[in-house]
Amino acid sequence: xxxxxxxxxxxxxxxxxxxxxxxxxxxxxxxxxxxxxxxxxxxxxxxxxxxxxxxxxxxxxxxxxxxxxxxxxxxxxxxxxxxxxxxxxxxxxxxxxxxxxxxxxxxxxxxxxxxxxxxxxxxxxxxxxxxxxxxxxxxxxxxxxxxxxxxxxxxxxxxxxxxxxxxxxxxxxxxxxxxxxxxxxxxxxxxxxxxxxxxxxxxxxxxxxxxxxxxxxxxxxxxxxxxxxxxxxxxxxxxxxxxxxxxxxxxxxxxxxxxxxxxxxxxxxxxxxxxxxxxxxxxxxxxxxxxxxxxxxxxxxxxxxxxxxxxxxxxxxxxxxxxxxxxxxxxxxxxxxxx
Amino acid sequence: xxxxxxxxxxxxxxxxxxxxxxxxxxxxxxxxxxxxxxxxxxxxxxxxxxxxxxxxxxxxxxxxxxxxxxxxxxxxxxxxxxxxxxxxxxxxxxxxxxxxxxxxxxxxxxxxxxxxxx
Numbered sequence: 296x297x298x299x300x301x302x303x304x305x306x307x308x309x310x311x312x313x314x315x316x317x318x319x320x321x322x323x324x325x326x327x328x329x330x331x332x333x334x335x336x337x338x339x340x341x342x343x344x345x346x347x348x349x350x351x352x353x354x355x356x357x358x359x360x361x362x363x364x365x366x367x368x369x370x371x372x373x374x375x376x377x378x379x380x381x382x383x384x385x386x387x388x389x390x391x392x393x394x395x396x397x398x399x400x401x402x403x404x405x406x407x408x409x410x411x412x413x414x415x416x417x418x419x420x421x422x423x424x425x426x427x428x429x430x431x432x433x434x435x436x437x438x439x440x441x442x443x444x445x446x447x448x449x450x451x452x453x454x455x456x457x458x459x460x461x462x463x464x465x466x467x468x469x470x471x472x473x474x475x476x477x478x479x480x481x482x483x484x485x486x487x488x489x490x491x492x493x494x495x496x497x498x499x500x501x502x503x504x505x506x507x508x509x510x511x512x513x514x515x516x517x518x519x520x521x522x523x524x525x526x527x528x529x530x531x532x533x534x535x536x537x538x539x540x541x542x543x544x545x546x547x548x549x550x551x552x553x554x555x556x557x558x559x560x561x562x563x564x565x566x567x568x569x570x571x572x573x574x575x576x577x578x579x580x581x582x583x584x585x586x587x588x589x590x591x592x593x594x595x596x597x598x599x600x601x602x603x604x605x606x607x608x609x610x611x612x613x614x615x616x617x618x619x620x621x622x623x624x625x626x627x628x629x630x631x632x633x634x
Numbered sequence: 635x636x637x638x639x640x641x642x643x644x645x646x647x648x649x650x651x652x653x654x655x656x657x658x659x660x661x662x663x664x665x666x667x668x669x670x671x672x673x674x675x676x677x678x679x680x681x682x683x684x685x686x687x688x689x690x691x692x693x694x695x696x697x698x699x700x701x702x703x704x705x706x707x708x709x710x711x712x713x714x715x716x717x718x719x720x721x722x723x724x725x726x727x728x729x730x731x732x733x734x735x736x737x738x739x740x741x742x743x744x745x746x747x748x749x750x751x752x
Binding site for chain 1: 656657658661675676677678679680681684703704705706
């Protein structure tokens with residue numbers, strides 16, 4: 296056995312479920328070997344990504360989550376549109392030309408802040424999706440995600456203000472889901488994230504102009520109303536988009552909603568942390584890192600507590616269906632199929 | 635299986651419509667049919683084949699061992715052939731409609747005669 300063959304086999308063992316790799320593993324590896332150029336020693340990055348994707352899809356099929364692919368793609372488009380819409384709003388606040396100088400450091404022309412760079416990167420993902428969906432878009436989203444994480448240490452190093460953590464966490468949650476954007480799609484759909492970003496600009500500009508004498512910046516409305524409202528809008532749009540396919544037993548909307556549960560919860564992080572602060576400390580709704588971390592843990596645990604039973608239920612139904620299709624008679628209580 | 639078919643699925647069924655093929659042959663045939671636009675990788679190909687097998691559109695024709703390597707040949711089932719024919723007919727109608735509209739759009743318009751000639 297060559298080094299290349301054993302490396303491909305190792306990858307198949309890593310990514311695919313046991314039963315499947317016994318049945319198909321050799322065939323997949325043999326096809327890779329037939330396609331590989333002479334002298335090749337290592338699988339390419341694209342091969343690793345292909346095997347990881349194939350293994351993930353297989354595992355999802357095993358748990359009966361076959362509709363998750365279209366659901367994930369739908370969730371990704373909605374998440375990217377929300378993320379770019381928010382970026383359009385926040386970049387206006389970063390640029391805010393109406394800021395009264397005595398409420399923050401005097402602006403002398405365009406101030407290059409870490410936040411400005413990060414939100415610009417998110418708006419670029421919308422442009423990338425409109426002109427080059429696929430690898431370039433995922434690369435742009437990956438870059439924006441990396442900047443969203445890097446902005447925390449970067450702002451500390453250059454000693455500048457940065458967007459608050461609850462905003463970064465919400466944006467990162469949306470960004471992770473957005474990585475699954477489809478490679479192809481109708482033109483109007485590819486313009487949705489760009490439209491989201493463009494639509495947010497005049498709304499945020501109006502807010503910034505009207506609050507020029509008090510300058511809440513990222514706090515006040517953005518924290519208390521805009522992010523939670525974006526969460527509700529995302530929830531409602533996902534439900535509305537999912538209703539029509541559901542009428543023909545296509546559950547992509549339901550899967551999209553499950554995928555988006557975590558990010559939607561993260562958009563509610565600040566109000567939740569405020570409630571926790573009141574409960575824990577008994578004083579005012581003063582958010583700190585402890586309350587934010589606790590709120591994030593509560594959101595994550597709730598999302599997992601909802602998603603895991605649904606996936607297990609889907610698996611049980613898939614097993615029952617497979618049992619019935621194979622000619623076996625499903626048990627009356629449906630439990631024997633899962634044994 | 636959901637229709638309209640996605641392009642890689644359509645091309646896999648089209649490739650198998652001519653003759654049974656194994657994985658490597660299928661990848662080459664799909665690339666040839668699409669003028670190298672669609673390049674399937676094995677992980678993607680076998681995922682698609684699993685779905686087509688489950689839907690009864692494709693079946694395993696035979697298995698061979700060549701140079702101590704397993705080759706599994708796949709062929710289109712009757713149901714797969716019918717679905718491919720329906721899908722091709724649907725696409726043909728769309729192409730005809732689009733072609734007719736585009737032809738009408740690009741046809742030079744005759745100048746309209748209006749007003750008095752004197």
